[in-house]
Amino acid sequence: EDKVVQSPLSLVVHEGDTVTLNCSYEVTNFRSLLWYKQEKKAPTFLFMLTSSGIEKKSGRLSSILDKKELFSILNITATQTGDSAIYLCAVVDRGSTLGRLYFGRGTQLTVWP
């Protein structure tokens, strides 16, 4: 079964809307959670979260982690068409070989003008 579950899998909004993407996880020995944005090609790094309750922010994007409830959210305010992408959540399990990343299936965000 999936160790990392993202929801929704697909989302369509209009420019200016605010969106919240969800990521829940279940790993034996959590170390960190990462968010990536993927447009047409390589996923690009957005945030790494290791501590609960500390918000990471970059422009209109922000993310927070809840280690007690085992989830993270990624917020995007005042969305733009350039935010259209697949957003990937990944978790590092300390107990895994090489600290490999376990990925969710991604959320496909489409922003209409």
Place this chain on the structure above:
Amino acid sequence: DVKVTQSSRYLVKRTGEKVFLECVQDMDHENMFWYRQDPGLGLRLIYFSYDVKMKEKGDIPEGYSVSREKKERFSLILESASTNQTSMYLCASSERAFYGYTFGSGTRLTVV
């Protein structure tokens, strides 16, 4: 700037062909990974390597093999391509355990 380079962006091969996908990183990273990405399934790990000549199977290694003769290069080999291997293939590297990955731009492989 850190770079992971995949040799081909698009590739079309015939069923039964032997296919090589090449990945090169210029960061002196120890760890390298091959994923395939399919709609609705996300990224699935095929193989990874933590040193030259060392390799480990990921979650879906069947039908694939890998080669790492030099630290900077990690090759994915499809011994006999099949149509169900049509996919986006992503290579990634990381400095050491528990660090996030740097991804290549991907190779979209179509097997006809």
